Amino acid sequence: MTPFKKLTSTAVPLPIEDVDTDQIIPARFLKATTREGFGENLFRDWRYDKLNHPKEDFVLNNPTYSGEILVAGANFGCGSSREHAAWAIADHGFRAVVSSYFADIFRGNALNNGLLPVTVSPEVLDEVFRTIETDHTARFTVNLEQQTFTNEQTGTVTGFAIDEYKKTCLINGYDDIDFLLSQKDKIAAFEGARVDHSLSN
Amino acid sequence: MPTLFDKVWDAHVVTQVPGGNQVLYIDRHLIHEVTSPQAFNGLRERGIPLARPARIVATADHNVPTKDQHKPIAEPLSRKQVEMLTTNCAEFGVELYGLGHPYQGIVHVIGPELGITRPGITMVCGDSHTSTHGAFGAIAFGIGTSQVEQVMATQCVLMSKPKKMRISVNGELQPGVTAKDLILYVIAQLGTGGGTGHFVEYAGSAVQSLSMEGRMTVCNMSIEMGARGGLIAPDQTTFDYLEGRKFSPQGAAWEAAVDYWRTLPTDADAVFDTEYHFRAEDIPPMITYGTNPGMGMGVTDDIPAPSELHGAASMQKAMTYMGLEMGQRMEGMPVDYVFIGSCTNSRIEDLRLAGAQVRGKRVAPGVTGIVVPGSQQVAKQAIAEGLDKLFEAAGFEFRGAGCSACLGMNEDKVPSGRYCVSTSNRNFEGRQGPGARTILASPLTAAAAAIEGRIVDVRKVAVPA
Ligand code: SF4
Numbered sequence: 001m002t003p004f005k006k007l008t009s010t011a012v013p014l015p016i017e018d019v020d021t022d023q024i025i026p027a028r029f030l031k032a033t034t035r036e037g038f039g040e041n042l043f044r045d046w047r048y049d050k051l052n053h054p055k056e057d058f059v060l061n062n063p064t065y066s067g068e069i070l071v072a073g074a075n076f077g078c079g080s081s082r083e084h085a086a087w088a089i090a091d092h093g094f095r096a097v098v099s100s101y102f103a104d105i106f107r108g109n110a111l112n113n114g115l116l117p118v119t120v121s122p123e124v125l126d127e128v129f130r131t132i133e134t135d136h137t138a139r140f141t142v143n144l145e146q147q148t149f150t151n152e153q154t155g156t157v158t159g160f161a162i163d164e165y166k167k168t169c170l171i172n173g174y175d176d177i178d179f180l181l182s183q184k185d186k187i188a189a190f191e192g193a194r195v196d197h198s199l200s201n
Numbered sequence: 202m203p204t205l206f207d208k209v210w211d212a213h214v215v216t217q218v219p220g221g222n223q224v225l226y227i228d229r230h231l232i233h234e235v236t237s238p239q240a241f242n243g244l245r246e247r248g249i250p251l252a253r254p255a256r257i258v259a260t261a262d263h264n265v266p267t268k269d270q271h272k273p274i275a276e277p278l279s280r281k282q283v284e285m286l287t288t289n290c291a292e293f294g295v296e297l298y299g300l301g302h303p304y305q306g307i308v309h310v311i312g313p314e315l316g317i318t319r320p321g322i323t324m325v326c327g328d329s330h331t332s333t334h335g336a337f338g339a340i341a342f343g344i345g346t347s348q349v350e351q352v353m354a355t356q357c358v359l360m361s362k363p364k365k366m367r368i369s370v371n372g373e374l375q376p377g378v379t380a381k382d383l384i385l386y387v388i389a390q391l392g393t394g395g396g397t398g399h400f401v402e403y404a405g406s407a408v409q410s411l412s413m414e415g416r417m418t419v420c421n422m423s424i425e426m427g428a429r430g431g432l433i434a435p436d437q438t439t440f441d442y443l444e445g446r447k448f449s450p451q452g453a454a455w456e457a458a459v460d461y462w463r464t465l466p467t468d469a470d471a472v473f474d475t476e477y478h479f480r481a482e483d484i485p486p487m488i489t490y491g492t493n494p495g496m497g498m499g500v501t502d503d504i505p506a507p508s509e510l511h512g513a514a515s516m517q518k519a520m521t522y523m524g525l526e527m528g529q530r531m532e533g534m535p536v537d538y539v540f541i542g543s544c545t546n547s548r549i550e551d552l553r554l555a556g557a558q559v560r561g562k563r564v565a566p567g568v569t570g571i572v573v574p575g576s577q578q579v580a581k582q583a584i585a586e587g588l589d590k591l592f593e594a595a596g597f598e599f600r601g602a603g604c605s606a607c608l609g610m611n612e613d614k615v616p617s618g619r620y621c622v623s624t625s626n627r628n629f630e631g632r633q634g635p636g637a638r639t640i641l642a643s644p645l646t647a648a649a650a651a652i653e654g655r656i657v658d659v660r661k662v663a664v665p666a
Pocket residue numbers: 262263307308309328330543544545603604607608625626
């Protein structure tokens with residue numbers, strides 16, 4: 001996993017609420033057996049029409065907007081547990097997603113892939129959308145070490161929450177699996193000591 | 202004063218990690234072809250084995266065709282994904298109920314019917330509707346592929362304990378109102394984000410009087426309000442369902458297990474982070490009008506104006522996609538497709554319910570009706586009861602087991618712009634195929650819609666006893 005410390009970038013606005021994982025990556029594109037290449041189909045049905053021509057009114061097809069930060073409406077990533085959604089967003093080149101809240105499974109999947117979900121208040125989110133609308137070159141900074149999100153245009157600085165363990169993983173590029181493997185003795189001890197009443201062998 | 206959730210969770214904590222996370226031991230891991238290949242690859246790359254292969258069960262469901270299941274899968278990418286599951290399971294020593302196996306089916310249908318799902322266990326699957334298994338008083342939740350790999354490697358996940366919510370529904374469901382209507386009603390009240398960060402316990406007399414199939418329907422859709430999972434206290438209904446199933450404990454082991462399961466229900470003085478109460482009598486047959494499961498209403502209601510739950514922009518976007526208008530009544534609206542299936546409503550009881558509704562009648566001209574049993578075992582039972590013939594006589598197609606038209610991944614899709622009354626769980630844009638317009642409903646409402654060719658209130662067209 002690529003370490004994440006601090007990022008300053010312009011942002012791509014997606015002011016839509018309840019963006020579900022079927023929009024982020026539709027099911028028919030989940031047939032790959034590796035993690036690569038999902039970025040091509042990110043927001044496929046919003047991005048391309050039936051003839052696979054880019055839809056001009058969709059933000060990812062609008063050259064005005066670019067950057068490594070995606071800003072989206074509340075409840076981003078609801079729906080399925082498909083990690084392909086996080087892979088697609090990261091593969092497209094985003095490193096952080098800003099929203100007023102994230103669906104739980106998506107949030108976990110993003111963190112496991114070095115994609116930082118930044119939760120800000122609805123007011124801060126509105127300000128970000130307004131800032132980008134007036135100036136698409138506006139820059140924003142995500143500082144993971146200090147847990148701050150800064151709207152460089154307005155100077156608004158806001159804190160965001162992330163659990164300490166996950167923060168360390170992201171900063172150092174560690175995976176959960178490395179940590180869990182380091183707990184093998186404890187896991188074996190747990191199994192040994194356990195009376196399994198439900199008899200699931 | 203612990204809750205059911207506390208009792209099961211706390212019994213599975215291996216160790217506490219500084220910062221609030223816990224290492225949680227997983228008793229059962231279900232896998233399917235879509236979310237497992239990258240996890241198997243990860244193990245290979247790291248050169249590590251499966252920690253506990255005997256705790257994993259695999260099946261193929263998302264990509265499988267529901268017609269001509271004995272033939273090779275026509276679509277090359279789907280075929281490859283299913284074949285890869287077979288190779289991976291063989292290489293790593295995982296029990297696979299693949300295509301053609303008598304136990305094959307939707308992962309959330311086969312776990313319970315084989316007695317793999319039980320009270321008091323922890324269960325995960327790389328699939329958000331793993332919440333279904335909570336109906337047995339298990340902690341069951343969906344995980345991403347990275348976590349699938351973690352569980353394969355260590356039999357554990359790393360997680361902070363979710364908050365606890367209780368949703369009580371007391372009273373009696375009215376005729377024509379099913380478990381599906383109950384959960385669609387709850388989600389319409391709380392919204393798609395209403396359960397975020399929580400595990401939900403469903404309680405109250407209306408929930409307790411549901412069958413196991415009904416309880417599974419309710420828990421299945423917990424994720425549609427953003428909850429990590431849902432669960433229901435195990436009771437005699439649970440034990441009766443499980444007794445004698447393929448992998449259920451037997452004899453003295455069964456007795457010991459039941460004794461333990463009886464200790465699991467939430468203590469009387471337990472406290473939840475969030476509580477909601479609903480009256481069963483207030484719940485009508487439900488349908489959805491929009492593009493998320495929270496956009497639901499009574500079948501005779503008018504599509505509402507924007508609200509706090511669904512802002513003006515969301516509503517407008519949903520209406521444009523659905524080809525509907527705010528204020529419009531959907532009752533009487535013509536429909537093109539009816540899909541009875543999915544891990545929400547493809548169990549034998551669902552098919553019996555829909556079957557009773559269509560017995561001796563005909564699907565309306567111009568409507569395509571398909572019935573897809575959730576598993577080979579459900580199909581077998583349905584055939585033994587003559588339900589396949591009953592549906593076919595009514596003009597439905599009766600298919601082989603799989604996820605089918607629940608998601609536009611296999612051959613079964615709804616064409617762009619068409620309306621499909623579906624017993625599945627998601628009405629997202631494009632969920633049933635690009636441009637498809639999904640209206641979620643119960644098996645009763647779906648069956649009635651197929652016969653009438655339009656959206657109808659089952660209470661007005663004779664509900665079967
Ligand atoms: S039936 Fe639908 S919701 Fe259920 S597991 Fe299959 S695709 Fe997912």
